[in-house]
Amino acid sequence: MKKVLFVCLGNICRSPLAQGIAQQLSQKTNLKLEIDSAGTSAWHIGEAPCDNSVKVALDHHIDISQQHSRTITNEDIHKFDYVIAMDKKNKTDLENFGFKNIYLLGDFGEYKGADVPDPYFFDAFEGFEKVYSMIELCVTDMIQKIEQGNLK
């Protein structure tokens, strides 16, 4: 079973959404994946995802409320087949930490390598809906590529 780790800064807004969406998609397809998420920072360890991420996921019938933030570990470097960064800073931080097989989520779908915007400081819930749509589209494309054997 292939293992996928989604990574953002705090592991409370973006990567928990990617984890929840990917888990739901992999249950719907025949492709069984082990999916997890983590933060490059240790700022929110143990915390549940932020309220707006929980809400936008629930609007799409995905419950991410039971996730807990954790930070990346050395063990993760050997464990995961694919490590998916939400933005370029996350990717650089992962490279510096020693990860090798890193992809940018925005390289999937139609986003041409765009960063998933950091919604932590968004006032409006609308921002989270945009982030959700982007993550959903890119994760769907990523899972298709894994399914088709098109991801090294």
Ligand code: 4NP
């Ligand atoms: P995330 O969002 O990386 O998508 O989980 C953030 C969460 C917390 C902070 C920044 C971004 N923070 O500065 O505490």
